[in-house]
Amino acid sequence: MGGEGSVGAPKEGVPRKPREEFEGAVHHAYARGVNRTLIFLDDDDRERYLALLGQVVERHGWRCLAFCLMQNHVHLLVKTPEPCLGQGIQRLHGVYAQYFNRRHQRSGHLFQGRYGTKGMRTDAQLLLAARYIARNPVKAGLCREATDWRWSSHRATLNGARPGWLDTPLLLGYFGADGGDPLEMYVEFVA
Numbered sequence: 294m295g296g297e298g299s300v301g302a303p304k305e306g307v308p309r310k311p312r313e314e315f316e317g318a319v320h321h322a323y324a325r326g327v328n329r330t331l332i333f334l335d336d337d338d339r340e341r342y343l344a345l346l347g348q349v350v351e352r353h354g355w356r357c358l359a360f361c362l363m364q365n366h367v368h369l370l371v372k373t374p375e376p377c378l379g380q381g382i383q384r385l386h387g388v389y390a391q392y393f394n395r396r397h398q399r400s401g402h403l404f405q406g407r408y409g410t411k412g413m414r415t416d417a418q419l420l421l422a423a424r425y426i427a428r429n430p431v432k433a434g435l436c437r438e439a440t441d442w443r444w445s446s447h448r449a450t451l452n453g454a455r456p457g458w459l460d461t462p463l464l465l466g467y468f469g470a471d472g473g474d475p476l477e478m479y480v481e482f483v484a
Contacts, residue, residue: 316373316374316375316376317372317373317374318372318373318376318378318412318413319358319370319371319372319373319412319413319419320369320370320371320372320373320378320410320411320412320413321368321369321370321410321411321413321422321425321426322368322369322370322371322378322382322408322409322410323366323367323368323369323408323409323410324366324367324382324386324404324405324408324409325365325366325404325405326365326366326403326404326405327401327402327403327404327405328405329365329405330365331364331365332364332365332366332367332393332403332404333362333364333444334397337396338393338396339362339444341389341392342362342367342385342389343360343362343444343456345385345388345389345392346360346369346385346458347456347457347458349381349384349385350371350381350458351458352381352384353373353374353377353380353381354373354374354375354377355371355372355373355374355377355381356371356372356374356460356463357369357370357371357446357458357459357460358370358371358372358419358423358446358459358460358461358463358464359422359423359426359427359445359446359447359450359464360426360445360446360459361426361427361429361430361442361444361445361446361447362444362445363429363430363433363435363444364433364435368425368426368429370413370419370422370423370426370464372460372463378410382408386403386404386408389403390402390403390404416467416470419467420467420468420482423464423467423479423482423483424482424483426445426446426447427439427445427446427447427483428483429445430442430444430445439483439484446459446461447483449461450464450465450476450479451476451480464479465479468482
């Protein structure tokens with residue numbers, strides 16, 4: 294068991310299956326620290342990650358609908374104009390890991406393996422992903438209400454104090470597709 298050629302064992306010389314990416318895709322991307330270790334030790338780390346995220350959004354033309362920085366992992370909901378999610382995540386996490394290791398005098402990998410991603414095939418999937426991302430800190434017991442978590446786009450979506458690269462209008466457009474006030478529908482759905 295577990296020997297050479299076992300089911301699920303990586304095979305030498307066989308490249309990984311490329312991720313499915315296409316023009317205009319919306320992705321729920323996520324990444325966790327190695328062995329679930331912390332990837333943010335303080336607010337300076339979180340602010341640096343968000344600044345880098347903003348640079349990647351601008352550089353690759355992403356439309357960032359939502360994000361949530363947890364203690365040992367991160368969630369992003371992004372729409373890519375062309376198949377460039379992998380390039381953007383590689384840059385974001387590579388540059389952030391270098392910063393983190395330098396600042397905290399450590400070496401080695403920060404993120405555990407490749408990032409994960411789920412392509413949003415329907416509007417319903419996208420709405421559920423947005424709610425999952427907003428409620429993640431509540432589920433983890435880090436706060437009582439999603440609006441209490443400072444390091445999430447949810448709070449910025451509600452109070453209007455959002456970074457220029459966060460595309461709240463696009464996100465709310467999905468919630469208002471069937472009529473009604475999109476912000477009210479978003480708030481109700483997340484609650």
